Amino acid sequence: MIAFLRGMVLLLMLAGPAAAQSDLRPLIDALGAGSGFDATERAVQALAATGDPAAAPVLRALADGDLVTRTSDGRVFVGERDGRTYALTDALTGEDAGEAARGDVDAIRVNNRLRRAVTAAMGSLTLQSPSIRQRMNAAQAIFSARDAEAIEALDAAIEAETVLSVANLMRQARAAAVLNSDRPEAEKVEAARIVAARGDRDALVLLAPYAEGEGELAEAASAGVSAIQSRLTLIDWAQNVFYGLSLGSVLLLAAIGLAVTFGVMGVINMAHGEMVMIGAYTTFVVQGLMRAHAPGLFDYSLLFALPAAFLVAGAIGVAIERGIIRWLYGRPLETLLATWGVSLILQQATRSWFGASNREVSSPSWMSGTIDVLGAQLTLNRLVIIFFSLAVLLGLMAVMRWTSFGLQMRAATQNRRMAAAMGIRTPWVDAMTFGLGSGIAGLAGVALSQIDNVSPNLGQSYIIDSFLVVVFGGVGSLWGTLTAAMSLGVVNKFLEPYAGAVLAKILVLVLVILFIQKRPRGLFAQKGRAVEA
Amino acid sequence: MITTRLLGNWGGRAFVAILVLAAIFMPLSNAFLSPGDALYVPTTWVVLLGRWLAFALLALALDLVWGYCGILSLGHGAFFALGGYAIGMHMMREIGPRGVYGNPNLPDFMVFLNWSELPWYWWGFGNFWFAALMTMLVPGALAFVFGWFAFRSRVTGVYLSIITQAMTFALMLAFFRNEMGFGGNNGLTDFRDVLGFDLRARETRVALFSITALALATGYLVARAVVTSKLGLVLVAIRDAESRARFLGYRVERFKLFVFTLSAMMAGVAGALYVPQTGIINPGEFAPANSIEAVIWVAVGGRGTLWGAAVGAVLVNAAKSWLTGFAPGLWLFALGGLFVAVTLFLPRGLVGTVEHGWSALTERRRTARDEKGAGEDLASKPAE
Numbered sequence: 001m002i003a004f005l006r007g008m009v010l011l012l013m014l015a016g017p018a019a020a021q022s023d024l025r026p027l028i029d030a031l032g033a034g035s036g037f038d039a040t041e042r043a044v045q046a047l048a049a050t051g052d053p054a055a056a057p058v059l060r061a062l063a064d065g066d067l068v069t070r071t072s073d074g075r076v077f078v079g080e081r082d083g084r085t086y087a088l089t090d091a092l093t094g095e096d097a098g099e100a101a102r103g104d105v106d107a108i109r110v111n112n113r114l115r116r117a118v119t120a121a122m123g124s125l126t127l128q129s130p131s132i133r134q135r136m137n138a139a140q141a142i143f144s145a146r147d148a149e150a151i152e153a154l155d156a157a158i159e160a161e162t163v164l165s166v167a168n169l170m171r172q173a174r175a176a177a178v179l180n181s182d183r184p185e186a187e188k189v190e191a192a193r194i195v196a197a198r199g200d201r202d203a204l205v206l207l208a209p210y211a212e213g214e215g216e217l218a219e220a221a222s223a224g225v226s227a228i229q230s231r232l233t234l235i236d237w238a239q240n241v242f243y244g245l246s247l248g249s250v251l252l253l254a255a256i257g258l259a260v261t262f263g264v265m266g267v268i269n270m271a272h273g274e275m276v277m278i279g280a281y282t283t284f285v286v287q288g289l290m291r292a293h294a295p296g297l298f299d300y301s302l303l304f305a306l307p308a309a310f311l312v313a314g315a316i317g318v319a320i321e322r323g324i325i326r327w328l329y330g331r332p333l334e335t336l337l338a339t340w341g342v343s344l345i346l347q348q349a350t351r352s353w354f355g356a357s358n359r360e361v362s363s364p365s366w367m368s369g370t371i372d373v374l375g376a377q378l379t380l381n382r383l384v385i386i387f388f389s390l391a392v393l394l395g396l397m398a399v400m401r402w403t404s405f406g407l408q409m410r411a412a413t414q415n416r417r418m419a420a421a422m423g424i425r426t427p428w429v430d431a432m433t434f435g436l437g438s439g440i441a442g443l444a445g446v447a448l449s450q451i452d453n454v455s456p457n458l459g460q461s462y463i464i465d466s467f468l469v470v471v472f473g474g475v476g477s478l479w480g481t482l483t484a485a486m487s488l489g490v491v492n493k494f495l496e497p498y499a500g501a502v503l504a505k506i507l508v509l510v511l512v513i514l515f516i517q518k519r520p521r522g523l524f525a526q527k528g529r530a531v532e533a
Numbered sequence: 534m535i536t537t538r539l540l541g542n543w544g545g546r547a548f549v550a551i552l553v554l555a556a557i558f559m560p561l562s563n564a565f566l567s568p569g570d571a572l573y574v575p576t577t578w579v580v581l582l583g584r585w586l587a588f589a590l591l592a593l594a595l596d597l598v599w600g601y602c603g604i605l606s607l608g609h610g611a612f613f614a615l616g617g618y619a620i621g622m623h624m625m626r627e628i629g630p631r632g633v634y635g636n637p638n639l640p641d642f643m644v645f646l647n648w649s650e651l652p653w654y655w656w657g658f659g660n661f662w663f664a665a666l667m668t669m670l671v672p673g674a675l676a677f678v679f680g681w682f683a684f685r686s687r688v689t690g691v692y693l694s695i696i697t698q699a700m701t702f703a704l705m706l707a708f709f710r711n712e713m714g715f716g717g718n719n720g721l722t723d724f725r726d727v728l729g730f731d732l733r734a735r736e737t738r739v740a741l742f743s744i745t746a747l748a749l750a751t752g753y754l755v756a757r758a759v760v761t762s763k764l765g766l767v768l769v770a771i772r773d774a775e776s777r778a779r780f781l782g783y784r785v786e787r788f789k790l791f792v793f794t795l796s797a798m799m800a801g802v803a804g805a806l807y808v809p810q811t812g813i814i815n816p817g818e819f820a821p822a823n824s825i826e827a828v829i830w831v832a833v834g835g836r837g838t839l840w841g842a843a844v845g846a847v848l849v850n851a852a853k854s855w856l857t858g859f860a861p862g863l864w865l866f867a868l869g870g871l872f873v874a875v876t877l878f879l880p881r882g883l884v885g886t887v888e889h890g891w892s893a894l895t896e897r898r899r900t901a902r903d904e905k906g907a908g909e910d911l912a913s914k915p916a917e
Contacts (some may be wrong), residue, residue, distance in 0.1 A: 268691050327877055332691045333605045334876045337832060342827055342874025348865035396910050464702050464821070467695045509703040513696050517686040 002182060013182065028058055028091055032069030032076045032108050041117045047151045048121030052198055055135050056125045058091045063118040068105040104399065115442065127157035127170070135166050143173040146206065147179035158368055172198050176206055189220045196224025204228045208241035219320055235376045240493050246382040246487025249389035250451070254462040255469040255481055256393055260437030261317075262467070264413050265430065265477040268336040271343035272466060273459025274350075275438045279309035279445020280454045283349060284359045299364045302446060309442035316346075317438025321431050323523035330432075343459070350456040361449040392443055399479055401434070409433050413476075468512050474522030488512070538761050539754050544888060548840040549750050556746040560739045575603045576735050580810055583742035585850045587807035589843035590749045592830040594799035599828070600837030601765060602792050603772035605690075608697030610703050612672035616801030617818060618708075619671055619806040621721035622655060623664030624732075624809065628725050641723070642716045652714045661728055668805035669798040676797030677790065682866035684793075686785040687777065698821050705819035708892050720815025727809055738810070746807045749843060752799050759795065768792055789859075793822050827869070832875045835882025844884055 027050065030043040044062070049054045061078050063066050068079035068086060077097055079086040086105050088097040110118075119141050126138040127150075135157070151508055155176040163168040175191035192210060194204050207228070210221035241383045261269045269275075281306040290301045297304075320342055328335045367381045400406040411419040412429045422427045445458070452458060467490060471478030488508055495504035517520075559579055566573040591613050598604040629639040634644040638651060657663040679700060683693055711717035730737040759765050767788050770778040781786045810812045817823075827846075834845020849871070856864045875882065881889055 022701060182714070324877065333694065336605070336691060336694060337825075337828060338873050341869040341876075344865050344869030348862065348869065351865075352862055366838065410840040422545050464695075464699055468699060471695065490606060502710055506703045506706055509699050511680070513699065516688060516696065517682050520688055520692070531669065 002223075020151070021058070023053060024055055024058075024092060029054075029074060029076050031058075031062060031067060033074060033108065037109075037111055037114050039208035040110075040304065041114055044117050044121050047155070048125060048149060052125070054092060056122055059118050059122055061091065061124070062108065063110060063115050063122075065107065065110055067108045068100075069098060069108060070105055072104060076108070077105075079107070096130055104179035117147075120147035120150060122271060125153075127153055128160060130438055131165060132163055135163075137159070137170055137333060139166065139169040139173040143169070143176045143202070143206075146176045146180035148177050150178050151181065172203075179206070179210060180454075183217070185217055188217050192224055193222040193229075195516055196220075196227055199228050199231050203251060204232065239376045240497075241490060242376065243382075244490030244493035245386055245486060247493060248356045249386040249488035250384075250448065251462075251465055251469050252387070253389045253392065253447055254441070254476075255437070255466040255473075255485055256396060257437040257441035257444065258466045259473075259476075259478055259481040260396070260440065260472050261434055262470055263478075263481070264409065265433055265437075266332070266475075267434065268331075268332050268435075269320075269325075270338065270340040270463065271320065271346060271459075272339075272438075272441055273461075273463035274343045274346040275313045275317060275441035275459070275461040276445040276448060276462055277350065277454075277456065278313045278346070279442030280361070280440065280449040280452075280458055281359070281445075283446045283449045284354075284361050284454055288360060288485060299366065302364055302367075302379075304452075305446045307426055309446045310439040312444025313445065314435040314439030317441075318374040318431050318435040318440075322436035325434065326427065326430065341470075347456045347459075354456070356456060358453040358455045361454050363450055367450065384393055385451065392440060393478060393482055394437075396440065400478075403427075406434060437503050468509070470522075472512050472515060474523055477522070477524035480522055480524030537759050544838075545757065545840050546842070546883065549753060552746045552750040552753075556750075557742040559746075560736075561600075563735065563739045576738055579742045580738050581854065582805060583738070583745050583810045585847045586742070586745045586749050588827070588830065588850055589683055589802050589846040590745070590752050590803035590806070591800050592834065592842040592846035593749070593752050593756055593828050593839060594796040594803065594837055595827055596834075596836060596842035597669065597759065597799070598793055598796045599831060600839070600842070601772060602768045602788065603775075604791075604793060605694045605828065606697045606796075607694045607821065607824050608701040609797070609827055609829065610821075611819055612797040612800035613807070613823075614708075614805035614814065614816075614818035614826075615672045615675065616668040616804030617800040617814040618715060618721065618804075619658070619664055619667040619668060619801070620727075620805040621808050621814040622658040622663055622715075622725055623726070624724040625721050627653075627727065628723065630831065631725060632723070633750075637652045640716070640721070642711075642719065643714070645911070646711060648714075654712070661902050665805070668801045672801035673794050673799040674802075676794045680790045680793040681786075682764050684789045684865035698824065701819050701824055702821050705816050705821075708816035708819060717814070718816060720813060720817075721815040722815075724809065727767070732809060732812065741806070741810050744854075745810070748802060748806055752802070753840060753843070754916060755795075759792065760839070764788065764791075825870070829872055831882075833871065833879075833882055835885025835888070838882065838888060839886045841882055841884025841888070845882060848883075 009178070020045065027043065027047050027057070029039055030046065033039070033043070040086070044059065047059065066078050067076055067462055069076050069086070070276075076091055077088040078091050079088050079100070081102075084102055085099045086102065087099055088141050089095065093421070097503050122138070126134050127133055127142075129138070139154075139157075142154065151174060154177065155257045156172055158170045158174065159172060171194055175194035178191040178236075179195065188210075192207060195207055203396055204225060207221045207224050210217055212218060254273075257275065258269070258272050261272065263268050283302065286299045286305040286308050287298070287504045290298050290304065317442050320339070324338050324342065325335060328338060363381060370377045370379050371383070372378075400410065406493065408419070409430050409432075411422070411424055412426045412433075416426055419429075446463075452461075465488075468483060471483045472481070472488065473484030490509070492508050495507055499507060559574060559582075562572055562574050563576060568575065576881075589632075591609065592867055594612075595606065595609050598606055601780065612861075625640040628640065632641040634641050636644050640650060643651070651878060658667070679697075683696065707713055709718050709721075715721065724732055726732055727737075730740070731737075760768065765776065765792035767783055770781075771785050771788060772781070777783060804818075826849075829850050830846035831842040832845070833849055834843065852867070853864060856867055879886060
């Protein structure tokens, strides 16, 4: 602390005006002159009014409780207690000023109000700092403190400011200060408008007291308050929609693969969740390998994990289809039981291989952080996942629509025997289709590793939801799956504030069950003769 | 009263006989023999067997809907757990002022949550007979409402399985919440006694075993009465060709609803017998995995055999106890392998395969005899 101060002060001595010191001395000594917090606060404001940056470290020392007054001559020093004595240093220059016994100095006590005063004063002192960040922080501090003393300092700073956004922030700070001062009504009304234009929660808190009572100011303030409130409601709503869509896209990712295996093939794969889990663990393994062999590319590890997860999960899917499911076609309940067995085996295998505890999967730098869209905070990783899920869906549609494999898949679904008669190798198509569905589940696992715990139970939490999404959307309809996932996600998020997370989930389950009553074949039911009764 | 129709073939008879004998023998063995004797059964064994028999009753209930009506319920664990909770609530009230907080009216967890009075739905559970009735009525009511919705809209097959799984999952989430008033994630535990008998006493435990064995035998007879009646034939018809049964004029929904509700009540009784023997009931019992594990008991024993399902439950649970004893990590591999192997290689289950082979054998003998006797004693034997 002391060394830092010394450095600060040296800098200031080189940069600041040399005359300043003599002006500041009496003001600094005044910090310890009065008795009680009020006197100290007045002294702080006097110091701040000079606008001299040299006073900043002194004030910081005051806020930290490091200032002491020497009783013999009333001088104020930075004092560092060392057992029975204090080591004194000059508050301005940082020079050693000898030692003093404990009885010869009084520590200047600070309370929270004084700390706030110091913060505001520091704000006004750093308004003209060369660093943009610091200027913004200073303006924000004044805005929060509504320090009427800082108006002149702000005026000077606004005059000198070259960056538009910082100048705006300073104007808002000035408006906040004006509201708190004894300036004429007209100025305050103008200030209320400026604060209202800021439009966030801080502005709301600031304006609310002025919205009471009569007069032009109250009207302006209450107009501002209601404008902000409606804007905040809108932002909240937008944020809810975003989180709903984000949840929906997670559901969608988990369900797309199922829409292939269950929707297209009619196979109930209870091990689908484990395919997602395998994708997540593949991500973990790929990241480990890259840490060891290609640390430079680590930020792109997810891009390497995607194909790897697709291939690993797809290969396991093909193995399951060839080994087990193909003997059980046309017997859905048996398939359900057998694949449940597979899911147990895969979970336990993961547990014995990687351990039962959560594994650490790191996020790349380009996926962390938030972006601010019109005041709504959107987390980047969720945004990426929303787009990724849509990309996967569109990719799958493209495969179904425009590749020969997709054509054969649809042929085998619609009329198996006819397709076989036309020379399509239906067993091969079955295996590939199942592999494709499982591979997509693996892709989902890569995405989910970014927002969920990678543990052997990862898949379990998604399996029921995925089935609900597919059934709700209508089996065999990818558009239905999309609609169902997004609407379930959004409904869930909008219920949460009223019902709590658990109840919201239960309500959604019940709603889906009731919906299936009305339309047993889901939102986008397949029509025609091919649909089995 | 008990006729050939109810007891069925040799297997069913043996099954009921063994249960009744065990219900009589166990208390005698435990009371009059000492740990050195050949026929002595230690109390821990009695408790373990008692729990398995409760599971067997659950498997029996599940076989009634799955084996005879084609409804694969993946939510029967919910009915089991509800029955358990009903009796658990009674035993919580029985604790009275002996809890940690010593509140005579409120269970400990409610005192802990600063509740001042019992919620309305705990009313009456202080009375044993009311609680005993509720062990059947609560699961029965849930099954009735759920089934009414599901069967009316003709949700069948796999869809039905999945929404039953969703049902038990939703109940699990609900019971985990403290505000529900069922003890949150700790569930109900620290039971002291039931009807004044100390639950930790050896005699009580052995008596519970006997009651469970007799309940299982009764459950078997009830289920057997259902499946051998005309109603049972309709159920099988629905299992094999639902739309055909509907075209013939049967109200398929009503039959399904009846058997589903009856089965849920049996499952509730199973849960009510299980909880006093384990001393705890918590929301984990609602876990979808538990329900699906019950399905494998039925599959191992044999679908549509009734007593086979019960045998399957005991066998699988015995294997589980034995395996988790020396290699805990292996159990899930074994269980998973069991699911795969039974569906692929043993679709009839153990008992089903044996019974099928037996009836094929007798059939062959009969045709051989018929050919020899040139049809002399045709129709002299009633058809099985």
